[in-house]
Amino acid sequence: MPRLLAIDYGIxxxxxxxxxxxxxIASGLTTIPSETAIAFLADYFSKEKVEKVIVGKPMQMNGQPSESTEIIEKFVVLFQSRFPKMPVVRADERFTSKMAFQTMIDSGLSxxxxxxxxxxxxxxxxxxxQGYMAGNY
Incomplete structure (x- = not known):
């Protein structure tokens, strides 16, 4: 069965x-410089079967797009032009960074x-x- 891949794209x-x-099971793979994302993904897709890509959709608390939405939308357009057959799902990423930080605290990281x-x-x-896999999106 092919894998699912999630992208938390940033500036x-x-x-x-x-x-x-x-x-x-969802596991962290890596963090890369954003300008290398397409090349990294092309290499990864050539080695691994991926069924679908989940890309974070930044939202403000009121449900409106955040200030980084434009940058991420440009990435999604570029991604879809480079990988036109790869399904892309957008998922609300409002709390992922806060949850990630709390996870680090809970894990006992210094x-x-x-x-x-x-x-x-x-x-x-x-x-x-994990949120996508749990049916939250």
Whole structure:
């Protein structure tokens, strides 16, 4: 069975999470510089079967698009032009970064480790993917 892949796209960094082949467990894969995302994904897709990609949709608390929406929308358009046969699902990512940070605290990571923004992005992508798998989107 192909995997599911989640993308927490940001201005500087992009967190990526992936499921196992049975689509039972979501795990953080990596965090990459955002400008390398398309090349990274092309390489990954050439090695692994991916059924669907979940991309975070940034929203404000009132449900309106956030200030980073335009940047992410441009990425989604570029992604779809580069990978036209790959289904893309958009998922609300309002609380993923806060939940990622809380997960780091709950896991007992030190203050220095919690300042690792790349790890926050990877965990946020994992939370996004877990939410999708649980049927929250």
């Amino acid at each position: 500087k960094r992009t967190g990526i999470a992936i499921t196992d082949e049975m689509q039972l 203050k220095k480790q919690r300042q690792n923004k790349a790890l926050v992005d990877e965990i946020a992508a994992t939370i996004l993917l």
